Amino acid sequence: MSKPAVFVQLPTKPMIKLSRVVTIVVLSAATLMGCHKKASQRPAPRRINADSLLREQARLDSIARADAARAASAAAAAAAANAGPPTNAAVTPRERTALSATIYFDLDESVLTDEARSAVEAKAPVLLRHPDMRIRIVGHTDSQGSDEYNLALGLRRAAETKRYLAALGVDEGRMEIVTMGEERPAVQGNTQEAYALNRRAEFEILAGG
Amino acid sequence: MSPRSLSLATLLGLAVSAAITTACAQDTTSRAPGVRLGLNYPRGSVPRIIVLPIDTASGDSARTIIQRDLDYSDRVSPIPLDAATLMGITPPEGQEPNYELFAKLGAAAIVQGKKTANGLRMTLYDVGAKRRVESRELSVILVPPVRDAAIRDSIMVETTMREKALKDSVTRVLRTRAAIMRRPPIKKDTRPRRFIVRDSLRRDSAATAYVRRGMQRWDDDRRDSVAEAASAVVTRLIRSDSMVRAAAATNERMSLHRASDEVESWITGRRGIAATRIAYVANGLIRVVDSDGENDRAVTTRGTSLSPAWHPNGRRLVYSRMSNVGTQIEQLDLETGRARSMSSTGLNITPVYSVDGRSILYSTGDEAGTDLVMVSADGDGGSTPQRLTFGRGSDNNSPSFSPDGRQIAFISGRSRFPEVYTMDADGSNLQLLTPFVPGVRTYRTAPDWSPDGRSVAYEQQNGDFQVWLINIRDKEPRRLTSEGENEGPSWAPDGRHLSLSSTRGGSKQIWVLDTESGRFRQLTHNPGARLSSWSPMLSFQ
Numbered sequence: 001m002s003k004p005a006v007f008v009q010l011p012t013k014p015m016i017k018l019s020r021v022v023t024i025v026v027l028s029a030a031t032l033m034g035c036h037k038k039a040s041q042r043p044a045p046r047r048i049n050a051d052s053l054l055r056e057q058a059r060l061d062s063i064a065r066a067d068a069a070r071a072a073s074a075a076a077a078a079a080a081a082n083a084g085p086p087t088n089a090a091v092t093p094r095e096r097t098a099l100s101a102t103i104y105f106d107l108d109e110s111v112l113t114d115e116a117r118s119a120v121e122a123k124a125p126v127l128l129r130h131p132d133m134r135i136r137i138v139g140h141t142d143s144q145g146s147d148e149y150n151l152a153l154g155l156r157r158a159a160e161t162k163r164y165l166a167a168l169g170v171d172e173g174r175m176e177i178v179t180m181g182e183e184r185p186a187v188q189g190n191t192q193e194a195y196a197l198n199r200r201a202e203f204e205i206l207a208g209g
Numbered sequence: 210m211s212p213r214s215l216s217l218a219t220l221l222g223l224a225v226s227a228a229i230t231t232a233c234a235q236d237t238t239s240r241a242p243g244v245r246l247g248l249n250y251p252r253g254s255v256p257r258i259i260v261l262p263i264d265t266a267s268g269d270s271a272r273t274i275i276q277r278d279l280d281y282s283d284r285v286s287p288i289p290l291d292a293a294t295l296m297g298i299t300p301p302e303g304q305e306p307n308y309e310l311f312a313k314l315g316a317a318a319i320v321q322g323k324k325t326a327n328g329l330r331m332t333l334y335d336v337g338a339k340r341r342v343e344s345r346e347l348s349v350i351l352v353p354p355v356r357d358a359a360i361r362d363s364i365m366v367e368t369t370m371r372e373k374a375l376k377d378s379v380t381r382v383l384r385t386r387a388a389i390m391r392r393p394p395i396k397k398d399t400r401p402r403r404f405i406v407r408d409s410l411r412r413d414s415a416a417t418a419y420v421r422r423g424m425q426r427w428d429d430d431r432r433d434s435v436a437e438a439a440s441a442v443v444t445r446l447i448r449s450d451s452m453v454r455a456a457a458a459t460n461e462r463m464s465l466h467r468a469s470d471e472v473e474s475w476i477t478g479r480r481g482i483a484a485t486r487i488a489y490v491a492n493g494l495i496r497v498v499d500s501d502g503e504n505d506r507a508v509t510t511r512g513t514s515l516s517p518a519w520h521p522n523g524r525r526l527v528y529s530r531m532s533n534v535g536t537q538i539e540q541l542d543l544e545t546g547r548a549r550s551m552s553s554t555g556l557n558i559t560p561v562y563s564v565d566g567r568s569i570l571y572s573t574g575d576e577a578g579t580d581l582v583m584v585s586a587d588g589d590g591g592s593t594p595q596r597l598t599f600g601r602g603s604d605n606n607s608p609s610f611s612p613d614g615r616q617i618a619f620i621s622g623r624s625r626f627p628e629v630y631t632m633d634a635d636g637s638n639l640q641l642l643t644p645f646v647p648g649v650r651t652y653r654t655a656p657d658w659s660p661d662g663r664s665v666a667y668e669q670q671n672g673d674f675q676v677w678l679i680n681i682r683d684k685e686p687r688r689l690t691s692e693g694e695n696e697g698p699s700w701a702p703d704g705r706h707l708s709l710s711s712t713r714g715g716s717k718q719i720w721v722l723d724t725e726s727g728r729f730r731q732l733t734h735n736p737g738a739r740l741s742s743w744s745p746m747l748s749f750q
Contacts, residue, residue: 061602108626108652146654146668146696147740148516148559149620149627151536152572152579152604155556159576177576178534179556183493183513 064111072167075121079168083128091133091209095126099135099209102186103161105199108145110156112164116201120161123203124168132208136176137161140202142195143182154179161201176206255286256317256476261299261306262292263322263329271322271329271349271465277501278469278483279320281730283705283723285476288316308339318342320472324351331468333475343475347468350460363446367438375427375434382423389416459504463747466500470746482703486744488517488526489708489719491735495528495541498719500701502732508541509548516559519744520586521566527551527586529558529571538571540586551584559606562586563634564614570597572606579604581619581636597636609658609665610634618642618656618665629656629667629679643667643679644686653677655697659704666698666707676709678724689724698722699743708732708741 091099101123103116112120127133139158141150158177166172187194260276276287290298298314299321300306306319311334319334328349333342389412398405466483473481485500493513498505508526515536517528526541530550538551538560551560556574563570569586572579573594578601582594598605603623610617614634621630628651629643642665643653652670659666662681666689669677676695679686689695693713700707701721711720713729716736720729732741 145652145670145674146607146620146627148607149604149622149654151515151556151558152574152606152622155574156578156604162576176534179536179574180531183515183531 068164069167071117072164075117076124076168079121079124079128083125085129086131087129088132091126091130091205095129096205096209098122099126099205100203102200102202104196105157105201107142107195107199108153109199110139110153110160112160116161117164120164121168124165124170127165127170127174130208131171134174134176134206134208136178136204136206138202138204139177139179140184140186140198140200141182142198143185143190144195147182151179151181154181157199157201255284257286257288257315258318258320258476259288259290259298259311259314259316261319261321262295263324271351271461274462274465274501275320275322275469275472278466278481279473281483281501281721282469282473282477282481283726283728284473284479284481285318288314290314305339305341306334308334308336311336318476322468328464329468331472333472345471347464347471349464349468350457364439364442367442368435371434371438375430378430379423379427382420382427386416386420389419462499462504463749467748479703480746482701482706482746484747485702486523486747487699487708487719487732487741488519488744489710489733489738489741490515490517491733491738495526496733496735496738497526497543498733500721502734505733505735508543508546514539516740517742518561519742520562521564521745523745523747523749525562527560527562527569527571529560538569540569551586551588559608561608561610564610564612570608570610570617572604572608574604578602578622579606581605581608581617597632607655609656611658612660612662616658618658620654620656626651627654629653629665631665631681642681642684643669644684657699657707659700660702661704666700668696668698676707676722689722689727695720697740699741701743702746706743708743710739710741 101119103119104113105111105116106113127135137158139154139156139161141153141157143150145153155177158179162172162175162177165175182198185194185198186200187197258279260272260279263272263275279285280287298307298310306321311319316336318336321332321334322329323332324330325346328347328351330344330346332344334340335342392412463484466485469483470481473479473483483500486497487500488495488497488508490496494507494511495509495514495517496505496507509528509530513531514528515531517526519526524543526543528539528541529536530539535554536556536558537553538557539548540551541548551557551569552571552573556579558572558574558579560569560571562568563583563586567586568583570581570583573582574580580600581597583597584594585592597617598619598621600621600623603621604627605619605621605623608617608619616631617634618629618631620627622628624641624645626645628641628645630639631642632639642656643651645651653667656665656667658664659678664678664680666676666678668674669686673694674696675688676690676698677686677688689698689707690709690711693711694717695709695711695713698707698709705723705725707722707724708719709722710717711729712718713720714731717739718731718735719733719738719741721732722729
């Protein structure tokens, strides 16, 4: 089951990578231009007001969104191809493993890394094959930073993951999101390794599993 | 009367009236509220004081509490003296202190307390001016002595009752015996006499045995009963007495804190903050501790709760409580212990009361980020929350009202990284407060608007997290901490002290920072303590 999935996915990977490289170039160019323009207009960085920042951020966001949508539509096609027809069969252990695999995030980021993306892409076919299945996505953070901001960050991580699964064709109504912030660490300790393992989203099967 | 003695009398009279006038003048000045009285000391330096022993039943503990409060105020500095020295310098009843002696010890002022019927008479002496500056009776609830007599009386009542019951049962036994003895012999007993005698003897011995058994039982019962009664009474009384005494001890502490705050206002012209408490989180429970670190207790019993904030009347807390399916806003009445949920679904965090206490402002989250909303504090959360921010997918949380209630400082991630923003209380007039440099990764959260309205304390990441202060007018930031990691500042009502969580002592604990002197003191002893919130001034127990 998973072998063909790997074969089918392989061609899509470089495509995603390439599009991300393009994005990074576009983004950094945009940032540089933005900085240059602002620097010439307003020499004191402190004078930048909230509006201009928001406009710039909105522009960058829209580029990122368009890019994500492009990538997602390609991945969605792949996921649909991998899924095969919907079935009433029980979830196989292999499917369960793919579905419950934890994904990890970068520091103070809710954007999915390439690794997280491919992990989520492996979950989508399982959900598409089992239409009765409902899941809960739980967003977590490391213990750095404000406990309260981390609750919000955990929610964004869960939401971002849900959005990507939805882009891959999974019905939004089948996915619940919740945040635990830094309150339920997977690993105790204040090391970089512990932090990295705690910046995560976990997947629980609520029904149909 | 000779002219000479007359003039002497006149002189004496003049002297006496002058003395009275002086005394009156002192009293008059001392009654003016909010005026620094007599004590002159260089600006920026802290006047040194001596707190004399207080002759109450709780004796030196009252003095300890007041001296420590004055020390923690950071506006005066008590001189530590041993008990023998203190006894030696305490003036006899009704006499002024030996000012020269106190001056030699380096004291600018002397604080003295004396027990009265309703509390303590606190007196402040100015050593430099050699006079009494202020003397006032302050109501202080002092813990009553252990109720030995009451316990003894109750035991007496209880045992008397049981004794009476036992006496009744003995009377019954004796009556039965008499009845047996009175039993008439069988009529026309024609048996030989030896049989009749034998039966009679048997009856007698049966009656005697019965009585003996009864008496034995009575003795046993009596012994058991008295022991049982005494233990029941003692247990009950000690329980109620210890509850009364514990409540009285809390009352005593708070009223002593208020006495300290009053005395501080006599010395410095500003009321102290000893009569306050700090709420914080440890092990998922909301805890409340007195400003001197005593009387630390949990006020929630289960689950994981975060972000406590005080109602302006000091009688309620609002916080968020986490569960597996979401995080809800809850209000807790500290007097009744009753909790009430103010939201029903999703993520709801960082609640605060409005300045008038009638509304709760918090952050509610969905898939499109978190935004600030306002609800009535008296509703059940059923009314539609009024939305104040439109973050378009960013996070907007941790609000803090300006003291006039017209503005709100909060965190927003709308410029990618969390920064402190301000806006008007209706959501308009959004301003970026913390200095943001495009391209430079910053992280600033947990703002708390100072009680004087001039600045906002917050935490900022510079590798590790430290507490900073930014002036509202010139937006000039100032770093307040450097040792360990320091997070989550909360202002005391004096606008000078901050409570914050710090790892400077090893584990994460709540510490109090004096922003003027930089002095730190550890408040809690619960590893992992965090998210502190300083209460308003408390006018009750």
